[in-house]
Amino acid sequence: MKKNFMFTSESVTQGHPDKLCDRISDAIVDRLLEQDPYSRIITECAVSTGIVFLSARFEPNANVDFTNVARRVIEDVGYNQASFNNKTCSILTSLEELPASKEKKFDEQQLSDSQIELITVKNQVTLFGFACNQTEGLIPLPIWLAHKLARQLDKVRQKKILPYLAPDGKTQVGVEYCDRRPYRIHSITIVASQDDPSIPDLKQLEKDIYETVIKPAFTQENIQPDSDTRIFINPDGIDSPGGPASHSGLTGRKNAIDTYGEYAKHSGAALSGKDPLRIDRVAAYAARYAAKNIVAANLADECEVQLSYTIGQARPVSIEVETFDTGKVAEEKIIEQLQQHFDFRLAGIIRQFNLRLLPSLNQGKFYQQLATYGHMGRMDLELPWEKTDKISIF
Structure with missing residues (x-):
């Protein structure tokens, strides 16, 4: 088994189109099970510019407005851009009612x-x-750190510490391993989208992300970035507006x-x-x-x-x-x-x-x-x- 290696893992924010779809799908699951714990539901979501598509097969024992659930999630995540928001996006549905099944009504x-x-x-x-x-969560360090960065990126947007951020974002962390144990941070990558591509410029964005996202995320970590850690913030330049207007998503x-x-x-x-x-x-x-x-x-x-x-x-x-x-x-x-x-x-x-x-x-x-x-x-x-x-x- 390989003992010395470098490994990277990525995470994304709530507004990433794939995660937006996951959140809508699971919000529908929550709504049905809240009304009836014996509900049966399989649902998928797809999003693109101005469009949300919902496909679901469910047992009709609960009264759920699928489109309303989707719009509430879109609003909660923070999409209020002209290109995609909860009020003007078109929501298409393909809903199929499953036959009632007594065998699924068991009380476990x-x-x-x-x-x-x-x-x-x-x-x-x-x-x-x-x-x-x-890690204390007993999961690999790269995904642990990638999630911490994604959570912090969402936090500074939601609390308006960096009010210019849009909901879509991605993180990635590379960790070097020695004898199959993590020993240093090889690289950190953050891609943050902006509502307005001119505010701020890339240099200011890099400074803001480093100070409000990267540094707080590593405060309590045993392994810290060092002078050789490679840090990339929007390496392809300004990402605007991000989200479904830039790339599609799927559950x-x-x-x-x-x-x-x-x-x-x-x-x-x-x-x-x-x-x-x-x-x-x-x-x-x-x-x-x-x-x-x-x-x-x-x-x-x-x-x-x-x-x-x-x-x-x-x-x-x-x-x-x-x-x-x-x-x-x-x-x-x-x-x-x-x-x-x-x-x-x-x-x-x-x-x-x-x-x-x-x-x-x-x-x-x-x-x-x-x-x-x-x-x-x-x-x-x-x-x-x-x-x-x-x-x-x-």
């Missing part, structure tokens, strides 16, 4: 173990969960940003826009939960958990563990513990994490909070799959 909290065994998955998928001890196109920044494997399935009955969403959380508890229990410095599901089965047909030569115990022993103490069945995952009720318990805004800054490694949210309450079993 009341099911016996044998009843949970009868609830099978309807999708085939292989998912990966990953954790490592590079589910930023899986690496949602997970581990390409440092570890992830499924090709989108996480956003799906209710908790979709195993390709919820099992990604279950795999992360398992991997994080393994690392938190000091069984390995890095751990990848693989879960493979096939249609018509309740349990994963395969559970694999890879510790990348950092394990303190045999991987076969870890797999045995996972099989004994973790429930990877669909209804078991929903019950363990209370996934159907989280929107109503969070004022109708749970899943949409995941749409930006990652679904994994979040320290700002109380996410059930980020708990380390299983370390005592190992």
Whole structure:
């Protein structure tokens, strides 16, 4: 295994078109589940100049105005440009009502173990969960830092510290590794869009971004940029106006940003826009939960958990563990513990994490909070799959 290398990960702000689509899709999921925790919904969104397209298949047991949800998200994110805003953008919809399904109305909290065994998955998928001890969130340092920069870039715009910024932005961090441990910051890249291309000029933008975004983001980090760290701020020049007027967006196109920044494997399935009955969403959380508890229990410095599901089965047909030569115990022993103490069945995952009720318990805004800054490694949210309450079993 390679020990010395440089690795980069990227993140994006709330206003990036792909993330805007994720947020709209998950806001619709939140709205339906808030009204009825047993709602079924699969929704995708696409945006371009002045246009939003919504495609959804859902069970008609809730009264949701899809277009109104989309307009509220666009407004909340901060798009008020003439080229794209919540009032004048055209919203096209393709909505299909699913037939009512009694088999999906189960109350997982009341099911016996044998009843949970009868609830099978309807999708085939292989998912990966990953954790490592590079950061306090137990995720790789490059994506951890990229998310911090994206969050700070959003913050200085929303608080009008840099009032000229538009919602669209991107960040990237390169980290050099020695003996598979991060030891220095190789590079930092930030692309920030502006409402007015003339305000400010590029030189002032570079100074403002460095002082209000980069420096605060690294304040509490053990590894700081050094004199050789390469810093790029809008290396292609002024980006105006950014957003859907500059490039299109689509739900589910930023899986690496949602997970581990390409440092570890992830499924090709989108996480956003799906209710908790979709195993390709919820099992990604279950795999992360398992991997994080393994690392938190000091069984390995890095751990990848693989879960493979096939249609018509309740349990994963395969559970694999890879510790990348950092394990303190045999991987076969870890797999045995996972099989004994973790429930990877669909209804078991929903019950363990209370996934159907989280929107109503969070004022109708749970899943949409995941749409930006990652679904994994979040320290700002109380996410059930980020708990380390299983370390005592190992």
